[in-house]
Amino acid sequence: MAERFPGLEADHQRFIQAQHMFFVATVPRHGPVNLSPKGMDTLRIVDDKTISWLNLTGSGNETAADIRVDPRMTLMFCSFERHPLIMRVYGKATVTTEDDAGWEAKVAAFPSYAGARQLFELAIDLVQTSCGFAVPLYEFVGERSTLYDWSEKIGREKVREYWHNRNRVALNGDDIVAP
Numbered sequence: 001m002a003e004r005f006p007g008l009e010a011d012h013q014r015f016i017q018a019q020h021m022f023f024v025a026t027v028p029r030h031g032p033v034n035l036s037p038k039g040m041d042t043l044r045i046v047d048d049k050t051i052s053w054l055n056l057t058g059s060g061n062e063t064a065a066d067i068r069v070d071p072r073m074t075l076m077f078c079s080f081e082r083h084p085l086i087m088r089v090y091g092k093a094t095v096t097t098e099d100d101a102g103w104e105a106k107v108a109a110f111p112s113y114a115g116a117r118q119l120f121e122l123a124i125d126l127v128q129t130s131c132g133f134a135v136p137l138y139e140f141v142g143e144r145s146t147l148y149d150w151s152e153k154i155g156r157e158k159v160r161e162y163w164h165n166r167n168r169v170a171l172n173g174d175d176i177v178a179p
Contacts, residue, residue, distance in 0.1 A: 007048040026066035031172025034062040057115035065170035084132035115151030
């Protein structure tokens with residue numbers, strides 16, 4: 001049975017920190033709902049009402065486009081190992097880019113990634129847990145280094161050029177302000 005909480009309790013925080021992957025969902029003004037898997041060392045629990053995560057360069061930039069028009073965001077964590085559990089964290093997100101005040105201080109909490117694009121902070125409205133009994137068991141083998149290797153190889157300026165050339169239009173046709 002699902003349980004609801006106003007913020008992250010200590011056991012929720014331990015659960016999140018043990019996960020190797022999380023999912024981000026946002027909604028655009030029109031068009032398809034965005035759902036993205038995330039990994040690597042890109043998530044931090046700031047406190048019981050705030051989570052921040054570093055968005056790295058990818059093939060799209062839907063989350064940034066969606067947040068511009070509707071700040072609602074859901075993060076979902078699933079236990080694929082041991083004890084089954086699903087946790088959804090609902091709230092409103094803000095975005096910080098390297099051109100914004102506070103970027104350096106916020107990004108300092110993460111490893112240095114040439115592909116770092118935005119930092120999202122989720123102000124938590126609700127935490128919901130459910131059983132996860134139907135989620136299959138998977139064994140974590142390791143992180144993929146492909147994205148890291150690619151962005152490090154081409155360097156920060158070429159990454160920014162990639163944003164300009166490949167990440168400017170959302171699936172629904174809306175312009176995305178780079179990065």
